[in-house]
Amino acid sequence: MxxxxxxxxxxxxxxxLREGTLWIRLSRPDAMNALDLPTLDGIEAGxxxxxxxxxxxxxxxxxGRAFCAGADLKFVKGALQDPKAMERFLERAxxxxxxxxxxxxxxxxx
Numbered sequence: 001m002x003x004x005x006x007x008x009x010x011x012x013x014x015x016x017l018r019e020g021t022l023w024i025r026l027s028r029p030d031a032m033n034a035l036d037l038p039t040l041d042g043i044e045a046g047x048x049x050x051x052x053x054x055x056x057x058x059x060x061x062x063x064g065r066a067f068c069a070g071a072d073l074k075f076v077k078g079a080l081q082d083p084k085a086m087e088r089f090l091e092r093a094x095x096x097x098x099x100x101x102x103x104x105x106x107x108x109x110x
Contacts, residue, residue, distance in 0.1 A: 013042025015049055022046060022055040029064025034072035037085070040092035047096065 026033035
């Protein structure tokens with residue numbers, strides 16, 4: 001299992017290949033798995049790994065009571081003071097979406 005860490009050295013995202021399926025697990029249950037830069041980076045890394053290892057499916061799940069609450073508003077509030085951080089956040093969010101579309105287009109449909 002690969003674990004990517006956030007700024008507090010706590011796991012933000014984990015990914016694991018099981019029987020051809022790459023599992024991406026959001027691991028910020030105290031923040032309801034809200035998206036910040038390390039989490040988006042971890043999702044993108046997991047999607048890249050799925051291509052690298054030839055996964056036949058990707059499952060994205062979250063720990064705790066919520067799959068994902070959306071953007072981490074604490075992060076967004078701070079990023080409003082730093083335009084480069086906000087720009088990177090928006091680029092990463094779009095990058096994850098684009099990468100998932102690219103991956104889906106490579107798989108045959110059931």
